[in-house]
Amino acid sequence: MSKNGWKEYIFDHMAELIKDGYCPTGSDDFKYIGLEHIEQQSLSLNSVGHSTEVESNKFRFRAGDILFGKLRPYFRKVYRPHFDGVCSTDIWVVRAKDGIDKGYLFYFMASHEFVDMASSGSSGTRMPRADWNHLKNIVWTIPPISEQRAIAKILSDLDAKIELNNQMNKTLAAMAQAIFKQWFVDFEFPNEKDKPYKSSGGKMVDSELGKIPKGWDIGHLEELIDITSGKRPEQTSDIQNTEFNVPLYGASSIMGFVKNTLYNEPIILIGRVGTHGIVQRIQLPSFPSDNTLVIKTKYYEYIYQILCTIDYSVLNVGSTQPLITQSGMKKNKTVLPSEKIIMKFENIVSQLYTKVNDNNYGNKCLSEIRDSLLPKLISGNIRICQERKGEQFMDSGQ
Numbered sequence: 506m507s508k509n510g511w512k513e514y515i516f517d518h519m520a521e522l523i524k525d526g527y528c529p530t531g532s533d534d535f536k537y538i539g540l541e542h543i544e545q546q547s548l549s550l551n552s553v554g555h556s557t558e559v560e561s562n563k564f565r566f567r568a569g570d571i572l573f574g575k576l577r578p579y580f581r582k583v584y585r586p587h588f589d590g591v592c593s594t595d596i597w598v599v600r601a602k603d604g605i606d607k608g609y610l611f612y613f614m615a616s617h618e619f620v621d622m623a624s625s626g627s628s629g630t631r632m633p634r635a636d637w638n639h640l641k642n643i644v645w646t647i648p649p650i651s652e653q654r655a656i657a658k659i660l661s662d663l664d665a666k667i668e669l670n671n672q673m674n675k676t677l678a679a680m681a682q683a684i685f686k687q688w689f690v691d692f693e694f695p696n697e698k699d700k701p702y703k704s705s706g707g708k709m710v711d712s713e714l715g716k717i718p719k720g721w722d723i724g725h726l727e728e729l730i731d732i733t734s735g736k737r738p739e740q741t742s743d744i745q746n747t748e749f750n751v752p753l754y755g756a757s758s759i760m761g762f763v764k765n766t767l768y769n770e771p772i773i774l775i776g777r778v779g780t781h782g783i784v785q786r787i788q789l790p791s792f793p794s795d796n797t798l799v800i801k802t803k804y805y806e807y808i809y810q811i812l813c814t815i816d817y818s819v820l821n822v823g824s825t826q827p828l829i830t831q832s833g834m835k836k837n838k839t840v841l842p843s844e845k846i847i848m849k850f851e852n853i854v855s856q857l858y859t860k861v862n863d864n865n866y867g868n869k870c871l872s873e874i875r876d877s878l879l880p881k882l883i884s885g886n887i888r889i890c891q892e893r894k895g896e897q898f899m900d901s902g903q
Contacts, residue, residue, distance in 0.1 A: 511648050511885060517641035519605045520614075523598040525565040527591045529556055536590035537563070540574050541757070543582040543596075546745075547872060548615055548664065549671070550584060551758065556591050563591040564598050571599040571611045575635040578623040579744060583615040597637070606650055608657030609883075613645075616879050648885065655889040656882045663875040670864040670871075677861050681854045685810040692718055694846050714840060721842050726811070727835035730802045734777060734831065735793030738763045754787065756780040756796045766790040773800040773809055775834075781817040781827050784809065788862060798834060806854040807847050811839055 527535075537554035544551050556563070566572060567589050574582030576595040585608075592598065599614065601607040613619060626639030648656070688694035692709070693701035703709065708719040717723070726732075735754070741761040742749035749762040756776030774785040774797045786809060793799050802808045820833045881887040 509885065509888075510652075511646045513644050514605075514647050515642050515644055519602055519645070519647065520571075520610060521600045521602055522637055523564070523566070523570065523600055525598070527556070527563045527565045529559050529561075529563070531557065533557070536586075536588055537592065538566075538572060538584070538586065538590060538596065539593040540576060540582055540595055543572065543574060543584050545580045545582060545759070548581075548583055548585075549667065553590075559591075562594065564594055564596070565589075565591050566598045567600075569607055571597075571601075571607070571614055573597040573599060573614055573623075573635075575623075577633055577743065578620055578627060578635040581615065581617070581620050583611070583620075585611045595634070597635075604650060605647070606653040606657055608661055609653035612657060612660050612879055613647075613883055616883055617876075618880060618883075646885070652889050659882065659889070660875055660879060663871050663878075667868045667871050670868050674861045674864050677857045681806065681857050682810065682813075684850070684854060685807075688846065688850060689807075689810075689840065689842065692716075694718075694842075695849070712840075714838065717840055718842075721840060723838060724841040725835060726808075726837045726839055728841065729804055729839075730800050730808055730835075732798055732800050732831050732834055735774075735795050735797040735799055736767060737795045738792055740764065751790055751792050754785060754791055754793045754797060756794075757783040758785075760794065763792045765792065767792040768799065770801070771805055773802075773805070773812060774798065775800070775812060775817070775829070776827075777829055778823075779827060781821065781829060784812045786858075798829065798831060800834075804847050804851060806851050806858065807842075 533556050535556040537556045537559055538550070539554060539559075542550050542552050542554060566586065568587050569585065572584045572586065572592055574580060574595065575597050582596075599610070601610040622643060623635040623640060624633070626636045627633035628636055647653070692703040692707070696702045696705055696707055698705075702718060709716040710719050712723045714723055738753060740749075741753055741763055743761055745752075745762045749764055751763050751766050752759045753761040753763045754774055756774075756778065757780040768787070769790045772787045772791065772793070774787060774793055775781070776783060776796060777798045778796045780796075787793075800808065800812070815837065817829060820829050820837065821827050822830060822833065878887070882889070
């Protein structure tokens with residue numbers, strides 16, 4: 506035991522690797538987490554799947570278990586779910602052993618020191634996978650259980666604020682979607698007297714897409730958007746650093762990082778090849794890959810909602826691999842509201858998404874604070890002291 510009360514443990518005495526197999530039946534409906542659902546670096550999810558969507562064998566996990574992406578571990582895909590479910594076999598399911606706080610173990614395994622150690626022992630060149638046997642006998646110096654819990658509390662409080670912002674963003678997005686439906690599906694946009702148009706007797710006329718308000722028209726998306734394809738970058742990096750710091754967007758998410766910016770303005774992305782149906786709002790400098798279609802428009806919020814309602818399977822022209830063309834998107838028929846109503850919608854909904862953007866920036870700052878504190882706390886460079894009941898403060902360690 507060290508003089509500060511910390512003890513040495515081999516990793517195998519800290520953590521247990523759980524291999525509780527699950528064979529899909531087609532009738533069970535559990536929440537499913539694959540590597541694609543865990544964001545790189547952020548310790549959070551971008552979405553959740555369902556076991557009805559998978560075919561091969563998976564692992565079961567329980568709420569509070571640690572999920573560690575073993576494929577390309579340097580992606581730092583680590584998450585601690587608050588629900589039971591099943592996950593990919595490329596994800597380790599890990600539980601804390603006696604004497605180790607499960608919250609502390611989660612942040613310990615999410616530390617860059619642990620991730621680097623997992624990466625250094627990976628096997629395979631193109632698709633390296635972390636090796637439990639490489640990690641299990643490595644010795645780590647660990648604080649007493651009370652200090653473990655205090656460390657986990659500080660870090661989890663930051664993550665709780667991030668999660669609160671994420672939940673708020675979902676609410677704001679749902680509000681924007683509800684306004685879109687009310688105005689452009691139910692046609693209850695505000696009339697000249699600020700009354701709901703259709704239910705206040707607003708005149709409706711026939712069109713090839715059904716009844717629409719008088720004065721509106723039916724047209725094609727090309728009348729509202731500019732569309733082009735992304736490009737193939739010359740060089741990429743799996744990890745963001747000072748040289749490769751511009752996100753490279755694929756059909757569904759960030760797929761790496763590049764040196765140069767392709768777009769420095771708000772754009773909307775949809776998948777061109779492969780994944781279809783995921784609509785990405787991009788506000789910061791970006792480089793869309795050649796797997797994407799890039800859309801620019803002055804009606805950003807309206808077009809975003811339209812793109813979220815399209816059945817992309819109808820536009821697919823690929824035989825062996827799903828493919829959507831620029832011309833197919835341009836000729837997609839849509840309702841063309843009056844300019845006045847669209848701009849009123851833009852003004853209202855853009856305010857909601859301004860708050861979303863503020864929350865995203867706040868989450869970035871909170872993540873940076875968490876990730877700067879994490880290595881100092883688990884190494885003892887910053888110590889957690891409890892001088893009075895219910896009060897904690899941080900002090901420099903030795």
